[in-house]
Amino acid sequence: MSVLINSGEKVQALLDHSRHLDFLAPLALRLYLAPVFFSAGLNKALAFDSTVAWFGNADWGLGLPFPWLLALLATVTELVGGIFLLIGFATRWVSVPLMITMLVAIFTVHWGNGWFAIAPSDPATSTARPLAELGLPAAQASLENSAQVGERLSKARALLREHGQYDWLTAKGxxxxLNNGIEFGVTYLVMLLVLFFQGAGRYVGVDHWIARAARRRQSPRDPAFTEGK
Structure with missing residues (x-):
């Protein structure tokens, strides 16, 4: 028993020591999300008139009110948010409008398409299968959709093999x-939520150095300074 306890203590000490590298986690989130949001904002900016039309048109677009204003807010939020995430500046602050942008996208663009961004083509391996076995109607509907997707893909591949250059067409993947569900939007939302609570992380972010400079300006007698707040 003592051997197990000693081993556990050593493992715990190693885990505690790894906290010196805890800045890598928020850094990884920032580096992942920054190009996602910046490119999304850049695409909106380069085709701003089309973006406004998509936001406002109720027939083939989102049918949102004040489309020009909302398109502008979304574009600026994504462009500025992508830059701020990259350099780790105002990370917790900028996470809020970015999360709002994700919520709007989830409920106005992707919600009606279910969970998956790319439709599974095999019900047997779909991650919806365990939920379907528990009797969740949405998961059962997802499995039925997967069966139809698999059938269509099989026919499409057969046609391409017979009448097209299948090897060339599939050389890149x-x-x-495309199901266009909420999967990616929710994933980005969760990542932003972590950054909201954790911040940019130590060392590799402007926020860290601003906070460090502010602490140095405080008097050593200040309780907030001595407690490291």
Whole structure:
């Protein structure tokens, strides 16, 4: 028993020591999200008139009120948010409008398409299968959709093999059916939520150095300074 306890203590000490590298986690989130949001904002900015039309048109777009204003806010939020995340500046502050942008996208663009961004083509391996076995209707509907997706993909591949240059067409990747569900939006939302609570992390971010400079300006007698707040 003592051997197990000693081993556990050594492992725990090693885990505690790894906290010196805890800045890598928020850094990884920032480096992942920054190009996602910046490119999304840049695409909106380069085709701003089309973006406004998509936001406002109720027939083939989102049908949102004040489309020009909302398109501008979304564009600026994503562009500025991407830059701020990259350099780790005002990370917790900028996470809030970015999360709002994700919530709007989830509920206005992707919600009606279910969970998956890319539709699974095999019900047997779909991650919805365990939930379907628990009797969740949405998961059962997802499995039925997967069966139809698999059938369509099989026919499409057969047609391409017979009438097209299948090897050339699939040289850069296999064919899939885009489901355009909420999967990516929720994933980005969760990542932003972590950054909201954790901040940019130590060392590799402007926020860290601003906070460090502010602490140095405080008097050593200040309780906030001595407690490291």
């Amino acid at each position: 296999g064919y899939v059916v």
